[in-house]
Amino acid sequence: MANPKSAYSIPTKKGKLDTHIFVVWVDNESGVLARVVGLFSGRGYNIESLAVAEVDATKNISRITIVTTGTPQVIDQIKLQLKKLVPVHKVADFKREDKKVIFKEMALLKVVGNKKKIEKTLKACKSFNPVILDKTKQSVVIQITALRREIDKMSKKLKPFGLTSTSRTGAIAMTRGAEVFK
Amino acid sequence: MSKLYTGAEIVFKCLEDQDVEFIFGYPGGAVLPIYDELKNHSSIKHILVRHEQGAGHAAEGYARSSGKPGIVLVTSGPGATNVVTALTDAYMDSIPLVCISGQVPTHLIGTDAFQECDTTGITRPCTKHNWLVKDIKDLSKILHEAFRVATTGRPGPVLVDIPKDIQFAKTNYFKPKNERKINGKIHNKFSQDEINDLIGLISNAKKPVIYSGGGVINSGPKASEALREFVRLTGFPITSTLQGLGAFPGDDNQFIGMLGMHGTYEANNAMHDCDLLINIGARFDDRITGKIDEFSPKSKKVHIDIDPSSINKIIKVDLAIVGDVNEVLKSAIKKINKKQNGSKISNKQKISKWWEQIQKWRTKNSLGYINSNESIKPQYAVQRLYELTKSKDTFITTEVGQHQMWAAQHYKFNKPNRWMTSGGLGTMGYGLPAAVGVQIAHPDKLVIDIAGEASVLMTMQEMSTAVQYNLPIKIFVLNNQYMGMVRQWQELLHEKNYSESYSEALPDFVKLAEAYGCKGIKADNPEDLDIKIKEMIDHNGPVIFDCQVDPNENCFPMIPSGKPHNQMILGPNDKKENKISGKGKALV
Numbered sequence: 001m002a003n004p005k006s007a008y009s010i011p012t013k014k015g016k017l018d019t020h021i022f023v024v025w026v027d028n029e030s031g032v033l034a035r036v037v038g039l040f041s042g043r044g045y046n047i048e049s050l051a052v053a054e055v056d057a058t059k060n061i062s063r064i065t066i067v068t069t070g071t072p073q074v075i076d077q078i079k080l081q082l083k084k085l086v087p088v089h090k091v092a093d094f095k096r097e098d099k100k101v102i103f104k105e106m107a108l109l110k111v112v113g114n115k116k117k118i119e120k121t122l123k124a125c126k127s128f129n130p131v132i133l134d135k136t137k138q139s140v141v142i143q144i145t146a147l148r149r150e151i152d153k154m155s156k157k158l159k160p161f162g163l164t165s166t167s168r169t170g171a172i173a174m175t176r177g178a179e180v181f182k
Numbered sequence: 183m184s185k186l187y188t189g190a191e192i193v194f195k196c197l198e199d200q201d202v203e204f205i206f207g208y209p210g211g212a213v214l215p216i217y218d219e220l221k222n223h224s225s226i227k228h229i230l231v232r233h234e235q236g237a238g239h240a241a242e243g244y245a246r247s248s249g250k251p252g253i254v255l256v257t258s259g260p261g262a263t264n265v266v267t268a269l270t271d272a273y274m275d276s277i278p279l280v281c282i283s284g285q286v287p288t289h290l291i292g293t294d295a296f297q298e299c300d301t302t303g304i305t306r307p308c309t310k311h312n313w314l315v316k317d318i319k320d321l322s323k324i325l326h327e328a329f330r331v332a333t334t335g336r337p338g339p340v341l342v343d344i345p346k347d348i349q350f351a352k353t354n355y356f357k358p359k360n361e362r363k364i365n366g367k368i369h370n371k372f373s374q375d376e377i378n379d380l381i382g383l384i385s386n387a388k389k390p391v392i393y394s395g396g397g398v399i400n401s402g403p404k405a406s407e408a409l410r411e412f413v414r415l416t417g418f419p420i421t422s423t424l425q426g427l428g429a430f431p432g433d434d435n436q437f438i439g440m441l442g443m444h445g446t447y448e449a450n451n452a453m454h455d456c457d458l459l460i461n462i463g464a465r466f467d468d469r470i471t472g473k474i475d476e477f478s479p480k481s482k483k484v485h486i487d488i489d490p491s492s493i494n495k496i497i498k499v500d501l502a503i504v505g506d507v508n509e510v511l512k513s514a515i516k517k518i519n520k521k522q523n524g525s526k527i528s529n530k531q532k533i534s535k536w537w538e539q540i541q542k543w544r545t546k547n548s549l550g551y552i553n554s555n556e557s558i559k560p561q562y563a564v565q566r567l568y569e570l571t572k573s574k575d576t577f578i579t580t581e582v583g584q585h586q587m588w589a590a591q592h593y594k595f596n597k598p599n600r601w602m603t604s605g606g607l608g609t610m611g612y613g614l615p616a617a618v619g620v621q622i623a624h625p626d627k628l629v630i631d632i633a634g635e636a637s638v639l640m641t642m643q644e645m646s647t648a649v650q651y652n653l654p655i656k657i658f659v660l661n662n663q664y665m666g667m668v669r670q671w672q673e674l675l676h677e678k679n680y681s682e683s684y685s686e687a688l689p690d691f692v693k694l695a696e697a698y699g700c701k702g703i704k705a706d707n708p709e710d711l712d713i714k715i716k717e718m719i720d721h722n723g724p725v726i727f728d729c730q731v732d733p734n735e736n737c738f739p740m741i742p743s744g745k746p747h748n749q750m751i752l753g754p755n756d757k758k759e760n761k762i763s764g765k766g767k768a769l770v
Contacts, residue, residue: 031303084489
C-alpha cells in the first residue's frame with residue numbers, strides 16, 4: 001500500500017505453514033458442499049484438494065476430505081468454524097506427516113504412443129499398483145493409487161512417453177489399526 | 183387422519199407456536215399466499231416497511247431490545263437481495279433473526295424466472311444457516327429448526343426460502359419438539375477446574391481489568407445482573423465494548439468507559455498495562471485490539487465466550503471458558519463467595535495501587551472537548567440529550583459514524599437492551615428502522631435514534647412506516663453536513679483531502695418531516711437546545727430533530743489503526759494544555 005496511514009492494520013508476521021488433512025462428516029443435503037467450500041473461500045483459507053462422496057446411504061452421511069495449509073492458529077480456526085456449520089456432524093484433522101494415518105490419491109493416466117513407450121510407462125508405474133483399465137495398440141489407460149507428490153512425479157516422468165491426460169481424485173484418508181477418527 | 187394445511191397456513195402455525203407477535207415485511211408476487219393467510223391470524227401483527235433493508239433492521243431493533251427473535255418476511259429476487267445487508271449486520275452482531283423469503287415455484291427454479299435469484303446461495307455466508315424448502319413435508323420441521331438455530335448458542339440470522347408452489351401445497355403440521363439436540367452445536371459444558379483457574383488468577387492479580395461485550399447482553403438480563411455482582415465482588419475495574427454498553431451501569435465508579443478506537447484514555451491504558459484481562463462475551467475485534475502484537479502485552483488473558491471459534495481467533499488466551507456468560511459468572515460468583523467466607527481472601531487491597539493509577543488516567547478527562555457559545559458541539563448535544571432523558575427508561579439506536587461514537591461516549595446506559603447500534607458491519611442507515619423495531623417492542627417507551635444526516639438519508643423512507651403505525655420515534659440528527667467520520671480520517675490521515683465526504687445538497691429536514699406527516703424541529707443555537715429537546719420529547723408522535731452542529735468537530739480520543747492502546751490521539755483540549763498554557767477554559 002502506498003500510503004498505509006489509514007490502513008485497517010498492518011499485517012503481522014506470518015507463522016509457519018503446515019499441511020493438514022481435514023475429514024468432515026456432513027449430512028448429504030443440497031448445498032452442503034457449497035457451505036464447506038464457501039467457508040474456506042470466504043475466510044481466505046486455502047484448499048489443495050477436495051474429495052467428497054456419500055459413505056452412509058441410510059443415514060445420508062457424506063465424508064469430505066480436504067487438504068489445506070495454514071498456520072496452527074488458522075488450522076485451529078478452520079476446525080472450529082467447520083464444527084459450527086449446522087449439517088456438519090464431526091471434524092477430524094491431522095498433519096500430513098502423521099504416521100497413524102494413511103492417505104491416498106487415485107489417478108487415471110492415458111498414454112498414447114507406440115508399444116515401446118507403453119511398456120516403459122507400465123514399468124514406471126509398477127510400484128503404484130497399476131491397473132490397466134483399457135488398452136489399444138496406440139494407447140493405455142492406467143489407474144494408480146499413490147501419494148500426491150508421487151503422482152506429481154509420475155505425471156512428469158510419463159510426459160515423454162506420451163501422457164495425454166491425467167485425471168486425479170483428491171486425497172482421501174483413514175487411520176491405521178483398529179482406531180477410527182473421532 | 184389429522185387436518186391438512188397449506189404451506190402458508192403452516193408458516194403461521196409455526197410462528198404462533200414460536201410465540202411470534204410481529205412480522206416486519208413487504209409483500210410481493212412470490213409471498214402472496216402467505217400474505218393472503220395473514221388475515222386469519224390475529225395474534226400476529228404485520229409491520230409494513232418501505233424497503234426490505236428497513237424490515238431487517240427493524241427486526242434487529244426489535245430483537246435487541248426485547249431478547250426475542252426478529253421475524254422478517256420478504257418476497258423473492260429483489261426482496262431477498264434488499265434484506266442481505268440487514269442479515270449480514272445481524273450476523274456480525276449476533277442478533278437472532280428469522281427471515282422468510284418467497285421463491286419462484288420449484289419447477290421454475292434455475293430458469294431465470296421473473297424475480298428469481300439464488301437466495302440461499304446469496305445468503306449462505308451471511309446467515310448461521312439457511313434452507314430452501316423443496317418438499318412441503320419438511321416445512322414445519324425446517325421452520326422450527328430455524329428458530330432453534332437462530333436463538334441458541336451464539337445467536338444469529340437464519341433464512342428459510344419457500345417456493346410459491348410449496349406455499350399452496352398441503353400437508354400435516356408438526357408442533358416443535360422439545361429439547362432436541364442440534365448436532366452438538368451448543369457449548370455450555372465448562373468444567374469446575376476452569377472456574378477454579380479463573381478464581382486463582384483473580385486472587386493473584388494486581389492490575390486486573392474486566393472487558394465485557396455484547397455476549398453479556400445476548401445472554402439475557404440475568405447475565406447483566408451476574409456481571410454486576412461479579413464486578414462488585416472482585417472490585418475490579420470494568421470496561422466495555424460498543425456492543426456491551428448497558429450491561430454494567432455507565433455512571434458507576436468501577437466503570438472506566440468504553441475501550442477501543444474511540445475508547446477512554448483510562449480504559450485503553452488499563453487494557454495495555456493490566457496483568458489480568460478477563461474478556462466476558464467479547465471477541466477481540468480489530469476496533470478494540472489495535473495493533474495485535476502490542477495488545478495488552480503483560481497480561482494473563484481469560485476469554486469467556488459461548489462460541490468456541492471465538493477463542494484464540496485473534497488473541498491467544500491463557501484460559502478459555504466456553505459457555506453461556508450467565509452460567510459461567512454465576513459459577514464463579516458462587517466460588518468466590520465460598521472462598522471469601524472461608525478464608526477472607528480478597529485482593530481488593532492488592533489492587534488499590536492499580537485504582538490509583540486509573541484515577542490518574544481519569545484526570546486526563548479524555549472525553550472532554552472545548553464547548554462553544556456560538557455553535558452546538560455534537561458532544562454537548564448528546565450530553566444534553568442524556569441529561570434530559572436519563573430519568574426516563576430511554577432506548578437509543580444509532581446510525582454509523584462520529585455521532586455513533588459520541589453517543590457511545592457521552593450517553594450513559596444503566597440497563598441492558600437499551601442500546602442498539604451496528605457495530606460489526608457498521609451499517610449506515612441502521613438506526614432509523616431499528617428505532618421502528620424498538621418502538622414496536624416497547625410502545626410506551628421513549629425511543630431515540632441518535633443519527634448523522636448522511637446515514638439517516640440511507641433509510642429515511644422508514645419515517646413513513648413510523649407515521650403509519652404512529653410510532654413516536656425521535657430522530658435526533660447531528661447534522662454536520664459531512665460524512666463526519668470519513669472527513670475525520672481524511673483530515674488526520676489523508677492530508678485533508680476531503681474527497682467526496684461533503685454533502686453539497688441536503689434536504690430541509692423540517693420540511694422533510696412535514697412531508698412525511700410528522701414533526702420537524704431545528705436547532706442551531708446552544709441556548710435553545712434544551713427547550714427544543716424537551717419539545718421533541720414532549721411531542722406525542724415521530725419527530726425529526728435537525729440539530730445543526732459544528733461541522734469541524736472530530737471524535738476523540740482515537741487510536742489510529744495499527745497502533746497499540748497506549749498511543750492514543752487525544753482531543754484539542756489536551757493539546758492546548760501541552761502546547762499553549764494552563765487549564766482549558768470552562769469545559770464540560
